[in-house]
Amino acid sequence: MLSRRLAAICLFAALAGAPLTAHAQETLTVFAAASMKNALDDLNKSFTEKTGIKVAASYAASSALIKQIEAGAPADIFISADLDWMTYGLDKKAIAPKSNFNLLGNRLVLIAPKDSKLSDVKIGPGFDIAALASDGRIATGDVRAVPAGKYAKAALEKLGAWAKAESKLAMTENVRAALALVGRGEVPLGIVYETDAKVEPNVKIVGAFPVNSHPAIVYPVALTATAKPGAKKYLDFLRTATALVIFERYGFTYLVKAGP
Amino acid sequence: MRKRIVMLELTPDEWTAITLSLRIALVATLGALPLGLLVAWLLARENFWGKALLDGLVHLPLVLPPVVTGYLLLIAFGRKGIIGAFLERTFGIVLAFRWTGAALACAVMAFPLLVRPLRLSFEAIDRKLEDAASTLGANRLWVFLTISLPLALPGLIAGMVLCFAKALGEFGATITFVSNIPGETQTISAAIYTFTQIPGGDAAAGRLVIIAIVIALVALVLSEWLSRRAGTRLHGE
Numbered sequence: 145m146l147s148r149r150l151a152a153i154c155l156f157a158a159l160a161g162a163p164l165t166a167h168a169q170e171t172l173t174v175f176a177a178a179s180m181k182n183a184l185d186d187l188n189k190s191f192t193e194k195t196g197i198k199v200a201a202s203y204a205a206s207s208a209l210i211k212q213i214e215a216g217a218p219a220d221i222f223i224s225a226d227l228d229w230m231t232y233g234l235d236k237k238a239i240a241p242k243s244n245f246n247l248l249g250n251r252l253v254l255i256a257p258k259d260s261k262l263s264d265v266k267i268g269p270g271f272d273i274a275a276l277a278s279d280g281r282i283a284t285g286d287v288r289a290v291p292a293g294k295y296a297k298a299a300l301e302k303l304g305a306w307a308k309a310e311s312k313l314a315m316t317e318n319v320r321a322a323l324a325l326v327g328r329g330e331v332p333l334g335i336v337y338e339t340d341a342k343v344e345p346n347v348k349i350v351g352a353f354p355v356n357s358h359p360a361i362v363y364p365v366a367l368t369a370t371a372k373p374g375a376k377k378y379l380d381f382l383r384t385a386t387a388l389v390i391f392e393r394y395g396f397t398y399l400v401k402a403g404p
Numbered sequence: 405m406r407k408r409i410v411m412l413e414l415t416p417d418e419w420t421a422i423t424l425s426l427r428i429a430l431v432a433t434l435g436a437l438p439l440g441l442l443v444a445w446l447l448a449r450e451n452f453w454g455k456a457l458l459d460g461l462v463h464l465p466l467v468l469p470p471v472v473t474g475y476l477l478l479i480a481f482g483r484k485g486i487i488g489a490f491l492e493r494t495f496g497i498v499l500a501f502r503w504t505g506a507a508l509a510c511a512v513m514a515f516p517l518l519v520r521p522l523r524l525s526f527e528a529i530d531r532k533l534e535d536a537a538s539t540l541g542a543n544r545l546w547v548f549l550t551i552s553l554p555l556a557l558p559g560l561i562a563g564m565v566l567c568f569a570k571a572l573g574e575f576g577a578t579i580t581f582v583s584n585i586p587g588e589t590q591t592i593s594a595a596i597y598t599f600t601q602i603p604g605g606d607a608a609a610g611r612l613v614i615i616a617i618v619i620a621l622v623a624l625v626l627s628e629w630l631s632r633r634a635g636t637r638l639h640g641e
Binding site for chain 1: 484501
């Protein structure tokens with residue numbers, strides 16, 4: 145009888161102690177645009193090595209992420225692929241005011257499956273992307289919400305190609321899904337970021353959209369309104385030379401004046 | 405009441421999603437019917453090598469994650485897929501990114517729901533009635549059409565309505581296989597999903613949710629009524 149009670153007490157103590165040990169190690173949650181996956185995975189590993197803080201990252205379209213943060217998702221940091229969704233987050237008080245700064249830039253490119261006959265496409269005014277796709281579709285993010293899709297629509301409108309292209313789009317819920325469609329050869333063309341094209345071996349870049357054909361591609365980063373105190377360390381880490389090296393390796397343009 | 409009706413006013417995009425869903429679900433149900441009848445009959449009546457395997461295959465879409473089924477369909481029927489490339493080369497049929505592909509995905513996912521009630525109905529038929537018909541000179545097909553099928557009517561109706569309702573609500577396999585193209589493959593479920601991803605799209609999502617519930621309820625009530633009528637006529641109550 146005594147040993148059974150002793151066993152029960154030990155078990156209870158062990159279970160009660162477990163949550164305490166879990167809290168000892170802090171974890172930060174980062175919600176980041178899908179196109180950041182490869183670079184940020186490397187960066188998060190580097191951050192954990194340096195500070196011992198674990199990072200849990202969720203990658204999706206910036207529109208979906210800010211919606212989740214607005215609904216109370218427990219994220220500490222938000223990295224968006226365009227300024228619109230960051231502004232939206234600030235308006236809705238889901239983002240900590242004055243914590244945002246511009247982190248990265250990117251370029252919009254036209255891609256095709258690696259065995260495509262296309263190459264060296266001149267993208268300028270009068271560019272007829274619908275004709276180039278012939279009977280196939282053009283994959284890109286949802287033009288109503290996903291930043292990559294919004295930039296794509298803006299660029300096509302500026303170049304006069306939107307009217308014919310609109311009905312030929314295969315719109316995906318994030319830019320990486322569009323990349324995958326082209327990589328699988330399911331569509332002949334796709335509009336994604338240059339950094340995405342670089343990490344997918346099954347696609348090749350066949351053209352680049354002129355920088356002035358769409359709003360500047362800027363990735364702002366900020367703390368959420370419910371960020372843990374330790375989240376500031378992450379933002380500071382993003383400003384270091386280590387971060388600069390990682391981002392530039394993947395082809396992003398680093399917009400911060402790197403500190404110590 | 406007037407305010408509620410105005411709020412329920414649908415944009416062309418939403419209307420398209422509804423009519424497209426209904427069309428896809430109808431085509432999926434009618435398309436799955438012949439094979440469904442055959443498979444249900446085989447499983448109910450015949451004993452053959454591989455019967456358990458067929459039974460398992462039929463029920464696979466019920467237990468596999470829908471995205472897995474969609475991915476398998478993409479590998480098989482996509483433009484570069486094993487069967488898809490053949491269909492495109494030989495017949496010029498393309499299923500990827502088309503509503504016909506969506507119908508295929510829905511038919512595959514809803515197939516087990518069509519076969520199960522049908523098989524149970526076939527199994528419940530009194531064999532003596534079928535035997536009596538054949539001793540009177542009817543061949544197997546005639547027995548099937550005039551005795552078995554009418555007797556299995558309640559199960560057939562139940563199966564078809566379940567199949568229709570499942571096809572109407574299908575999402576995971578469809579979006580993985582034919583993605584989410586407004587006017588072509590954006591069904592009600594895909595439209596609701598898209599609207600919930602767009603900040604400010606909650607009102608549109610809400611409207612479509614109400615419509616989806618109404619359609620599903622109407623389908624279920626109708627099936628119950630039809631089933632009962634068919635049962636009454638069979639048993640003369």
